[in-house]
Every structure is written in C-alpha cells, then in structure tokens.
Amino acid sequence: MNTQLLLIQVFNGLVNGAFYALLSLGLAVIFGMLRIVNFMHGALYMLGAFAAFALGQAFGLGFWPSLILAPVLVGLLGVVLERTLLSRLYGLDPSYNLLLTFGLTLLTQDLVKQVMLSQYAVSSAPYTPPAALAGVVNLGFVVFPKYRLFVIVLSLVICLLTWLVIEKTRVGAIIRASTENPSVTRAFGIDVGKWVTGVFGVGVGLAGLAGVLAAPIYSVEPYMGAELIITTFAVVVIGGMGSILGSIVTGFAVGVLAAVGAALYPPIANTLVFILMAAVLLVRPSGLFGLPEGAR
Amino acid sequence: MNMQKKTLAVLGSTACCAAMTVALAQNLKLSDNVVRVGVLTDLSGVYSELSGQGSVKAAQLAAADFMAQNPSFRGKVQVIGVDHQNKADVASNKAAEMIDRQNVDMLVDLPTSSAALAASEIARQKKVPTLVVTGGTTALTNEKCNRYTFHYAYDNYMLANGTGSAVTKRGGNSWYIIYPNYAFGQDLNRQMTAAIQENKGRLVAPSDATPFPNTDFSSYLLKAQGLKPKVFGTMQAGADLVNVVKQYNEFGLRQQGIGLGIGLLFETDVAALGQDAFAGALATVPWYWNMDQRARTWAAKFEKAFGKKPTWAQAGVYSATMSYLQAVARAKSDDGDAVVKALEGHRFSDFFARNAYVRPQDHRVLLDVYTVQVKPKAQAKESGDYFTKIATIPAARAFMPLSESKCRM
Numbered sequence: 001m002n003t004q005l006l007l008i009q010v011f012n013g014l015v016n017g018a019f020y021a022l023l024s025l026g027l028a029v030i031f032g033m034l035r036i037v038n039f040m041h042g043a044l045y046m047l048g049a050f051a052a053f054a055l056g057q058a059f060g061l062g063f064w065p066s067l068i069l070a071p072v073l074v075g076l077l078g079v080v081l082e083r084t085l086l087s088r089l090y091g092l093d094p095s096y097n098l099l100l101t102f103g104l105t106l107l108t109q110d111l112v113k114q115v116m117l118s119q120y121a122v123s124s125a126p127y128t129p130p131a132a133l134a135g136v137v138n139l140g141f142v143v144f145p146k147y148r149l150f151v152i153v154l155s156l157v158i159c160l161l162t163w164l165v166i167e168k169t170r171v172g173a174i175i176r177a178s179t180e181n182p183s184v185t186r187a188f189g190i191d192v193g194k195w196v197t198g199v200f201g202v203g204v205g206l207a208g209l210a211g212v213l214a215a216p217i218y219s220v221e222p223y224m225g226a227e228l229i230i231t232t233f234a235v236v237v238i239g240g241m242g243s244i245l246g247s248i249v250t251g252f253a254v255g256v257l258a259a260v261g262a263a264l265y266p267p268i269a270n271t272l273v274f275i276l277m278a279a280v281l282l283v284r285p286s287g288l289f290g291l292p293e294g295a296r
Numbered sequence: 297m298n299m300q301k302k303t304l305a306v307l308g309s310t311a312c313c314a315a316m317t318v319a320l321a322q323n324l325k326l327s328d329n330v331v332r333v334g335v336l337t338d339l340s341g342v343y344s345e346l347s348g349q350g351s352v353k354a355a356q357l358a359a360a361d362f363m364a365q366n367p368s369f370r371g372k373v374q375v376i377g378v379d380h381q382n383k384a385d386v387a388s389n390k391a392a393e394m395i396d397r398q399n400v401d402m403l404v405d406l407p408t409s410s411a412a413l414a415a416s417e418i419a420r421q422k423k424v425p426t427l428v429v430t431g432g433t434t435a436l437t438n439e440k441c442n443r444y445t446f447h448y449a450y451d452n453y454m455l456a457n458g459t460g461s462a463v464t465k466r467g468g469n470s471w472y473i474i475y476p477n478y479a480f481g482q483d484l485n486r487q488m489t490a491a492i493q494e495n496k497g498r499l500v501a502p503s504d505a506t507p508f509p510n511t512d513f514s515s516y517l518l519k520a521q522g523l524k525p526k527v528f529g530t531m532q533a534g535a536d537l538v539n540v541v542k543q544y545n546e547f548g549l550r551q552q553g554i555g556l557g558i559g560l561l562f563e564t565d566v567a568a569l570g571q572d573a574f575a576g577a578l579a580t581v582p583w584y585w586n587m588d589q590r591a592r593t594w595a596a597k598f599e600k601a602f603g604k605k606p607t608w609a610q611a612g613v614y615s616a617t618m619s620y621l622q623a624v625a626r627a628k629s630d631d632g633d634a635v636v637k638a639l640e641g642h643r644f645s646d647f648f649a650r651n652a653y654v655r656p657q658d659h660r661v662l663l664d665v666y667t668v669q670v671k672p673k674a675q676a677k678e679s680g681d682y683f684t685k686i687a688t689i690p691a692a693r694a695f696m697p698l699s700e701s702k703c704r705m
Contacts, residue, residue, distance in 0.1 A: 005522055012514050121604065123345050124535050124568040126542070136548040143521060145546045148514075217546065218511045219538045219568060223341075227511065262506075262515040267477060269515075270507045 008142045009263045010256050015148045015217075017255020018155035019210050019228065024235040024247035025159055026206035029166070032242035033179045033199045036086060037094060039101035041232065042225025043108040044204045048074050048211020050112050053127050053220045057120065063130040067212050074208025079201040086200070087193075105226075113222040124221035151213050158209065159248045166244055175199060231258075231270075234277045240290020250288060324368060325629040327401065331373045333359060333617055334400035336391060336415055337430070339379035342509055342535040343407040346562040347430045350610040351405045352377035353602045358617035366625055373621065376400060380411045387411035391418040401630045402427065402620050405613050409433035409480035416445040423632035425639070427620060429612040432533075432560060433483045434696060437658040441703035443636060446659045448619075448649075449582045449612035452484040453696040454665055455559055458580025458689055460491030462667045463557050466578075468527040469497035471557065474516045474540075475531035476508035484531040484559045500525045506532070513540050517547045520554060531559035538568045545573050563607045566670060566682045574682075575672040582665045583608040583648050584683050594647040605680045615648035619661075651691045658703035662691040 030038050051070035055061040089096045129147040136143050166172040177185045178192045235254050239246030262269035335352045338344045359373040380387035394400040403426040406412040412431030419426035420442040429448045436447045475481035485503050500523045520528045530540045561579035585595035598606040623638040624630050640656040649663040668683035
C-alpha cells in the first residue's frame with residue numbers, strides 16, 4: 001500500500017475514532033464517578049439516533065434542533081434510570097448493575113424495533129445529513145463527505161470541552177472530589193447524590209449525541225449500538241478505566257488503527273482492538289492512562 | 297314409496313362418500329397423524345424483516361390453502377416458526393430439537409448460508425426434507441448436497457449469472473468487489489468473479505472480505521475511489537447492504553463515475569433506504585410482487601393477512617411449503633423418503649415458480665428468474681413499485697448446468 005492510501009485511511013479512521021471517543025468518554029465519566037459499568041451505553045447511543053429520526057418524523061424537526069434536543073432527551077432518560085433503578089444498587093456487588101443494564105439494553109432494543117415496525121413499517125430507517133453538510137469536498141488527497149469532516153471536528157471540540165471542565169473548573173473539582181472521597185465531600189456540604197445523578201445524565205447524554213451524529217452515516221436500527229459497545233469497552237480498558245484523557249486519545253487511536261487494518265488486511269479489522277487490549281493489559285494492567293489501584 | 301327410495305338413495309350415497317373419505321384417510325400415512333412444517337428462520341436479526349415473521353405467515357397461508365384444497369388433510373397441517381439467530385451452531389441445535397422433540401416433518405426458509413448448511417446436515421442425518429429458500433450458497437446443491445435437501449427460489453450462481461453478466465455486457469467491465477466474510481459472501485464472490493470474467497470483464501483488484509455483520513464500509517469505498525473501477529460490486533445483504541449503499545451515496549461514488557453492482561437485493565432493502573439511493577442498480581430476483589396479475593393477486597392476499605407486502609423470500613416460502621405439502625399428498629405420506637421421491641423430477645408452475653422443475657440429480661429447483669433495474673421514485677406508480685424488468689432468464693439457463701455440478705448423491 002502506498003503512503004497516500006495509508007494517509008487517507010488514517011484520516012478516515014478519525015471518523016470512527018470520533019464515535020469511540022465520545023462513547024468511551026461518557027463511559028469513563030460514569031465509571032470514574034459512580035463505579036457503574038454501564039452496559040446500556042450502546043442502547044442509549046441507539047436511542048439518540050432513534051430520537052433524532054422520530055423527532056424528524058413526528059414534528060418535522062431537522063438535524064440541527066435534533067442535535068441539541070435528542071441528547072437532552074437521552075440524558076433525561078438517564079437521570080430517571082439512575083434515580084429509579086441504578087441508585088438502588090449502589091454498594092451491592094457490581095454484577096448487579098451489569099445485569100440490570102444488560103437487561104435494559106435487550107428491552108430497549110426490542111421496544112425500539114417494535115415501535116419502528118409498527119409506526120414506520122421498517123426496522124432500519126434512512127436519515128440524511130443536513131443540506132449544508134451534504135455532498136463531498138475535494139481535500140486534495142481525497143474526496144471526502146463534508147458531513148464526516150463535521151463529525152471529526154465537533155467530537156474533538158466536545159471531548160476537549162469535557163476534559164477542560166473536569167480538569168480545570170470548580171465543577172470538575174467537585175466531581176473529582178466526590179469520586180475520590182464521597183464522605184469528606186459530603187462533610188463540605190455538597191450533595192453528592194445530586195452530582196452523581198447529574199454526571200450520569202451528562203455521560204449518557206454524550207452517548208445520545210454520538211447517536212445523532214451517527215444517524216446520517218449508518219442506518220438507524222435497533223441493534224446499531226450492540227457491536228459498537230463491545231469495541232468501546234475495549235477502548236475504555238486500553239485507555240485505563242475511568243481516565244478521561246485515556247478514553248479520548250485511545251478512542252481516536254483505535255478508530256485509526258481499525259481503518260488502516262481494514263484497508264491492509266480486512267479480516268483482522270475487528271480483531272485488532274482486542275489484540276491491542278491484550279497487549280496493553282500484559283504490560284500495563286491498569287491501562288495506558290490509568291493509575292494503578294493502589295495509587296488512587 | 298318414491299319418497300323412501302329418494303331417502304335411501306341419499307343415505308346410500310352419503311354412506312358411500314363417508315366410506316370413501318375414511319378409506320382416503322386410512323390410505324394417508326402420517327406420523328402422529330399431523331404434517332408439521334418447521335420454518336427455521338431469523339426472527340430477530342439482520343434478515344428478520346425480509347424473511348422472519350413474514351415467512352412464518354407465508355407458510356401458515358400455504359398450510360391453510362392446502363387444507364382447503366385437500367379435505368382429507370383438514371386440521372392435519374401445523375406450522376412452527378423457530379429463530380436460528382443466523383448462527384450455524386444454533387441452527388444445528390434448533391433443527392435437531394424441532395425434529396426430535398417437536399416432531400417436525402420438514403424444514404423451510406433458512407436464511408444465512410452457514411445456518412442453512414448446518415441445518416441441511418441435520419436433515420440428512422434425520423431424513424427430513426429441507427427446502428432452503430432464503431439461504432444462497434451453491435454448496436447446498438454441490439459439494440454439500442444430500443438426498444433430503446432441496447434448493448428453492450435462488451442461489452449465488454443464478455445471481456452472478458444474472459447480474460454479473462447483465463452489468464458486464466452493458467459496459468460495466470471493470471469491477472472492485474467486497475463481500476461479507478462467511479459462506480454466502482465467499483461463494484457469491486467466487487460466482488460473481490467467474491461470471492464477470494466469462495463476459496470479458498476484469499477485476500481491478502482482488503476482492504476484499506469484510507467482517508459480518510458490519511456497519512462501516514468507508515475504508516473500502518475510499519479504496520474504490522483510488523482504484524476507479526466502473527462498478528463497485530457489493531455482495532452484502534440485508535442491513536449490511538443498506539449501510540453499504542448509504543455510504544456509497546455519501547462518498548459520492550456515483551458522481552465519480554463508479555456504478556453500483558448488487559449481488560443480492562430484497563424489497564426491504566430498497567424500502568429501508570428509499571429507492572432513489574438504489575436507482576439504476578441492476579439485480580436478479582426470482583419474483584417480485586407486481587410482476588404480473590397472478591403475482592399481484594397472491595401478494596394482495598398476503599398483505600391482507602400480514603399487513604405488509606411480501607418480499608420474494610416470503611413468497612418463496614409459501615411456494616416451497618405448498619410444493620412440499622402437495623408432494624405429501626401425492627406420496628400419501630409424510631415419510632421423508634417418500635416425499636423426496638414425490639418431489640424429484642416434479643414439474644409445476646405456480647404464482648411464484650414459473651416453468652419449475654425439481655432436478656433429481658442435485659435437487660436444484662429450476663425456475664424462471666428476472667434481471668431487474670431499480671426505478672427512481674419519480675417513476676413509481678404506487679408504493680412498493682421498485683423494479684423494471686430488463687430480462688427474463690428462462691429456468692433452463694438461469695442455474696448452474698448439471699455438467700458443472702459437483703453433487704454426488
């Protein structure tokens with residue numbers, strides 16, 4: 001393969017990387033703060049895409065309003081789920097929240113499938129990019145869809161903002177403090193419970209956002225999150241469970257790796273991330289950017 | 297007196313008729329007195345919309361129609377639908393369970409080639425006729441053929457022979473192909489490549505195997521941009537095909553002069569993406585609902601029962617189930633060997649299978665097939681009006697000739 005083709009694939013990989021980064025970022029925030037392994041993240045991503053599609057069908061809302069509204073709706077659903085179901089499992093064995101979120105995933109997928117089949121008579125629906133971003137642009141080394149460029153830029157901005165908020169602001173300081181030592185944080189008069197709910201809402205809102213962004217690229221269908229979530233978990237593990245920077249960097253890196261792999265030797269594309277995960281875990285059991293458990 | 301005679305005559309003839317019915321019924325040798333049709337299909341995954349519940353409904357309609365036409369079978373045909381999740385191991389277990397525990401007498405539908413091959417092996421061991429409608433691999437009637445497996449509706453040779461030849465002859469003589477990496481895709485890639493080369497076309501690069509299922513095809517579309525073939529060939533099916541075509545349009549390949557060659561196309565794929573995304577693409581199908589009045593009549597009946605227009609896979613399941621049940625009636629038995637004998641060499645023509653013939657040597661069911669072109673939406677006269685017929689390929693020419701078959705039964 002020549003260098004130009006390689007360069008094209010590296011560039012193309014950033015698109016998938018953007019989705020991995022947005023999803024693993026949400027997972028990392030939720031895990032870092034709540035110690036919840038949210039298996040439902042893929043289904044919430046799908047709900048984001050589905051919400052954008054359904055809002056368009058029901059109210060004629062275009063892509064731009066949906067880009068704001070759908071993640072908010074998904075985030076609100078997250079808040080409800082956290083308050084009514086997940087909050088009851090804190091302090092119990094983590095396998096309980098794994099089972100709960102996995103069960104909710106199956107339920108959500110089938111529910112969406114039923115709704116789509118009964119309301120729209122299809123189980124996989126088209127969703128087109130907004131007119132301003134339709135078409136392709138010649139970048140000199142490759143002809144690339146405008147919309148995909150937008151996805152790369154927007155997700156980089158969102159990732160950077162999230163990182164800044166958590167590392168550099170007072171809000172971030174409270175979140176980090178609540179994670180490190182909830183009882184001391186509570187002693188300062190901070191309602192840790194409310195912050196936990198808020199963080200969960202924002203985390204799943206990020207998944208919803210990724211879903212809306214994905215709708216014009218992939219078809220909107222009930223199982224669209226199922227495969228993605230497996231890779232995303234691998235990304236979180238490679239980056240270091242709970243590490244914000246780790247999930248962003250690893251997300252983009254894995255996207256690039258998979259695209260190059262797909263071009264060089266297609267059968268290995270989907271396995272590459274797991275080979276990487278095994279290799280990283282052998283050398284650094286806490287992930288690339290994670291601190292060893294004892295150092296927390 | 298006269299009155300008495302009349303009564304006697306009526307009584308006599310009634311008794312006679314009743315006796316005949318009993319005699320007929322006694323002649324029927326049905327295991328546990330019921331013929332059980334087993335629809336082994338995908339009820340939840342990527343192919344559930346094009347076959348799935350619709351296939352189960354089609355088989356039920358066939359059973360009901362058959363019982364209405366054959367009073368001696370009234371109440372004796374049952375249909376069971378089971379999910380094989382498109383996995384070979386699940387298909388194998390479910391097929392065995394259906395035959396052993398649910399006393400199923402035949403299997404039908406079987407989307408996903410790997411699942412179809414697995415179930416066909418179980419059917420051979422247990423001597424249960426299996427009519428594959430929705431699985432495409434030619435292995436079913438070649439190296440993996442067996443006495444109990446029949447291949448209905450279509451196969452990869454027929455698709456390649458129809459579409460590969462038609463596209464290449466119309467000037468699409470340089471191809472780059474991607475295919476899903478499992479039995480169906482590998483086989484269709486081989487058949488398509490052969491058909492292209494036979495018509496003096498060429499591949500600009502070796503075909504690429506993609507993971508199955510898969511959502512992102514951008515790497516291959518970018519590769520196609522660089523290779524500049526006249527045709528980008530996709531052997532993907534169902535939800536995967538929808539993603540390929542969506543991204544083919546997104547990357548603007550059509551505007552760059554790269555046409556689209558589709559291996560396997562179902563009506564539901566066109567519905568999922570809108571027919572304009574597919575407009576101009578050629579495909580080969582064994583049937584479509586508005587191809588003529590006979591097809592329309594059946595499709596209307598199906599739509600009334602199921603709420604949606606049938607795909608050709610679902611229509612094929614009806615036809616296959618009916619063919620099986622009629623073979624049971626001819627054999628007067630649901631014994632596997634007897635039904636196989638009644639099916640072999642049978643010639644028939646119904647709303648789906650025209651000029652059909654069950655080839656005894658390899659159990660390929662030959663029928664007329666059609667090369668179609670997807671209409672742009674502006675030309676559609678009603679909803680679901682997707683195809684324009686380009687050519688009819690007669691049954692005798694549509695499928696792999698016996699001389700090429702590797703089947704040894």
